[in-house]
Amino acid sequence: MASVTLKNIVKKYGDVEVVHGVDLTIDDGKFVVLLGPSGCGKSTLLRMIAGLESVTGGDVEIAGSRVNDVHPKDRNIAMVFQNYALYAHMTVKDNMSFSLILARRPQSEIDEKVGWAAKILNLESYLKRFPRELSGGQRQRVAMGRAIVRDPAVFLFDEPLSNLDARLRVQMRTEIKDLHERLKTTTVYVTHDQIEAMTMADTIVILRDGIIEQVGTPLDVYDFPANLFVAEFIGSPSMNLIKGVVEGGHVVTKGGVKLPLPKKHKAKSGQKVVYGIRPEHLDVGKGFAVKILVTEPTGPEIHVYSEFGENEICAILRERRDLKRGSMLELAPRLDKAHLFDAASGKVI
Amino acid sequence: MEISRPWRVARDFLAVFVTGIFMFPMFWWALTSVKPMYAIFDKDKIVWFDFTPTIVNYAVTILGLSRSQLAIEQGFGMGVTGDGGYDSRQTILDSAIVSVGSTALTMAVAVFAAYALSRMAFKGRLSYLNWVLGQRFMPPIAILIPLVTIYKAAGLRDTDNVYMGYVGLSLIYALMNLPIALLLMKSFFDDIPKDVDEAAMIDGATRWQTFRKIVLPMAKGGVAASAVLCFIFAWTEFLLSLFLTTEIRTVPVKIQTFVTSTGSEWGFISALGTAAIVPSFIFILLVQRHLVRGLTLGSLKE
Numbered sequence: 001m002a003s004v005t006l007k008n009i010v011k012k013y014g015d016v017e018v019v020h021g022v023d024l025t026i027d028d029g030k031f032v033v034l035l036g037p038s039g040c041g042k043s044t045l046l047r048m049i050a051g052l053e054s055v056t057g058g059d060v061e062i063a064g065s066r067v068n069d070v071h072p073k074d075r076n077i078a079m080v081f082q083n084y085a086l087y088a089h090m091t092v093k094d095n096m097s098f099s100l101i102l103a104r105r106p107q108s109e110i111d112e113k114v115g116w117a118a119k120i121l122n123l124e125s126y127l128k129r130f131p132r133e134l135s136g137g138q139r140q141r142v143a144m145g146r147a148i149v150r151d152p153a154v155f156l157f158d159e160p161l162s163n164l165d166a167r168l169r170v171q172m173r174t175e176i177k178d179l180h181e182r183l184k185t186t187t188v189y190v191t192h193d194q195i196e197a198m199t200m201a202d203t204i205v206i207l208r209d210g211i212i213e214q215v216g217t218p219l220d221v222y223d224f225p226a227n228l229f230v231a232e233f234i235g236s237p238s239m240n241l242i243k244g245v246v247e248g249g250h251v252v253t254k255g256g257v258k259l260p261l262p263k264k265h266k267a268k269s270g271q272k273v274v275y276g277i278r279p280e281h282l283d284v285g286k287g288f289a290v291k292i293l294v295t296e297p298t299g300p301e302i303h304v305y306s307e308f309g310e311n312e313i314c315a316i317l318r319e320r321r322d323l324k325r326g327s328m329l330e331l332a333p334r335l336d337k338a339h340l341f342d343a344a345s346g347k348v349i
Numbered sequence: 350m351e352i353s354r355p356w357r358v359a360r361d362f363l364a365v366f367v368t369g370i371f372m373f374p375m376f377w378w379a380l381t382s383v384k385p386m387y388a389i390f391d392k393d394k395i396v397w398f399d400f401t402p403t404i405v406n407y408a409v410t411i412l413g414l415s416r417s418q419l420a421i422e423q424g425f426g427m428g429v430t431g432d433g434g435y436d437s438r439q440t441i442l443d444s445a446i447v448s449v450g451s452t453a454l455t456m457a458v459a460v461f462a463a464y465a466l467s468r469m470a471f472k473g474r475l476s477y478l479n480w481v482l483g484q485r486f487m488p489p490i491a492i493l494i495p496l497v498t499i500y501k502a503a504g505l506r507d508t509d510n511v512y513m514g515y516v517g518l519s520l521i522y523a524l525m526n527l528p529i530a531l532l533l534m535k536s537f538f539d540d541i542p543k544d545v546d547e548a549a550m551i552d553g554a555t556r557w558q559t560f561r562k563i564v565l566p567m568a569k570g571g572v573a574a575s576a577v578l579c580f581i582f583a584w585t586e587f588l589l590s591l592f593l594t595t596e597i598r599t600v601p602v603k604i605q606t607f608v609t610s611t612g613s614e615w616g617f618i619s620a621l622g623t624a625a626i627v628p629s630f631i632f633i634l635l636v637q638r639h640l641v642r643g644l645t646l647g648s649l650k651e
């Protein structure tokens with residue numbers, strides 16, 4: 001087990017810089033998720049930790065020592081790839097024993113470790129099969145087994161679940177989390193699926209275009225987004241973001257509707273801002289009037305899409321009511337849950 | 350897409366017909382090889398099946414039965430030339446040595462070179478590949494005379510030392526085969542995801558172990574397919590063998606000597622020819638699946 005530290009990491013491909021100075025400390029035993037849209041540099045960052053990609057600038061440290069120039073095989077890490085990267089010509093057992101054989105461990109230890117991993121991963125009856133004879137979920141588990149038999153200092157996962165169907169994904173999500181609870185091995189997990197990130201992570205690192213936008217616990221980044229990008233990226237349906245200007249205790253939006261200011265804010269009068277309120281933090285009650293456009297009942301709740309002034313807004317209502325297209329409704333934002341962002345910088349104020 | 354029945358019948362018929370056209374010479378060749386002399390040379394009609402099959406042509410060419418002995422037994426005694434000249438056992442051995450040798454040499458180089466071209470980044474990687482392929486643009490006959498001179502000077506001709514002759518011929522076949530083997534092997538290696546190499550490296554494998562234990566075994570079908578192509582090229586090559594060797598007689602050159610001033614020995618020609626097809630045929634059957642994949646040069650994913 002070990003901590004992982006990234007110090008001002010820069011990555012360039014030729015002249016193109018794709019990671020721009022990332023600083024991150026991952027404590028021993030933590031489950032950290034790198035989350036961000038496609039192409040933001042998640043895989044690149046993970047591969048630099050693994051040693052599969054060279055580091056252009058900055059330092060990668062594992063367990064306190066600099067590993068920039070250490071070969072992947074000497075970093076004591078294990079990685080699970082998106083396409084599993086199993087050894088097609090070897091049986092499940094051989095796939096899992098490969099690293100132990102290379103390390104010249106005694107046969108008794110190899111058998112014991114592989115047996116243990118197979119048991120944890122429910123692969124005991126498949127040990128003699130070849131990868132081509134397994135289902136996607138089973139292959140995924142073999143890839144995990146290959147990683148855990150080694151007892152590595154750090155686990156790296158690069159979107160390990162994205163090739164699975166939705167049901168299996170949920171199941172494997174739980175299994176990986178359970179595995180982490182049991183093994184307590186430092187884990188870096190890459191995904192672009194925010195549900196995966198929210199449910200699995202101790203800490204979420206949100207990346208955009210090679211820059212860290214925010215680091216925090218799942219609920220932290222949900223409740224207190226540091227900027228507009230995070231506010232919009234986390235949550236589904238995403239946070240309502242309404243442009244306006246601060247004037248006399250209100251945010252005046254396009255079309256002249258006045259929204260009450262959040263409880264806590266540092267906005268100055270006349271400042272151009274973006275008002276942020278999550279759909280579930282809008283209640284029916286005395287507030288501002290909206291005209292209903294679309295309603296989507298999901299069972300436990302109703303998603304109401306509506307407009308006011310020149311703005312669109314989505315609200316999630318829990319109690320059932322008769323809502324007709326074109327009818328009016330009055331919504332009140334919960335002021336302790338509302339956010340205010342500076343329109344120019346996008347930062348929370 | 351659903352094809353209507355008449356079209357399907359027409360398509361199948363056409364397929365059989367075209368295959369038939371290509372297969373017919375081989376069939377006729379094999380048929381001729383079991384015909385007695387009178388059935389091969391009948392000036393009045395074409396003999397299809399009304400003859401008594403004989404293995405005498407095979408007995409003479411690949412079992413070493415004496416030609417004059419045969420003639421005496423058949424009762425036309427005198428005037429038969431080339432007594433030992435039809436015994437092709439040494440020829441088959443020569444061909445096997447040169448084909449296997451050149452194939453081994455080609456693959457030993459191609460496998461490593463292709464791995465480097467597929468997996469390592471170095472300057473001029475792509476132009477290197479084009480340059481290698483460029484070697485195949487020149488027809489062998491264009492370099493034949495200089496090659497003979499060079500081989501003479503380098504002592505690679507069998508007239509000086511028969512063993513060097515084997516080496517020399519294997520060497521030139523290996524050079525002829527290298528570009529295509531390289532290209533094929535590269536495409537087979539390219540088909541193996543790089544993630545697999547990386548997984549092996551993370552599992553603690555050195556580059557050599559990754560190659561030896563992971564990449565090469567995963568490409569073994571490709572290695573077999575490329576090797577078979579090389580083998581067949583060497584097995585059937587005529588021109589270089591004819592010019593570069595005297596003592597060593599590969600099968601195609603030997604067959605050509607059956608055309609003599611006193612007549613062409615069609616029975617022996619077809620017998621040796623048919624026998625020579627057999628190994629290639631078996632190999633092709635074994636690697637057929639990979640060959641089709643290989644000849645499309647990796648353009649198809651599984």
Ligand SMILES: Nc1ncnc2c1ncn2[C@@H]1O[C@H](COP(=O)(O)OP(=O)(O)OP(=O)(O)O)[C@@H](O)[C@H]1O
Binds near residue numbers: 018037040043044
């Ligand atoms: N070998 C390479 N050469 C040049 N640019 C590259 C290379 N690999 C990645 N990039 C670029 O680096 C950026 C980050 O890529 P990366 O693979 O890390 O994205 P990602 O966040 O993992 O995306 P995804 O979710 O789609 O996997 C992308 O803009 C990509 O185009």
Ligand SMILES: [Mg+2]
Binds near residue numbers: 043
């Ligand atoms: Mg990626």
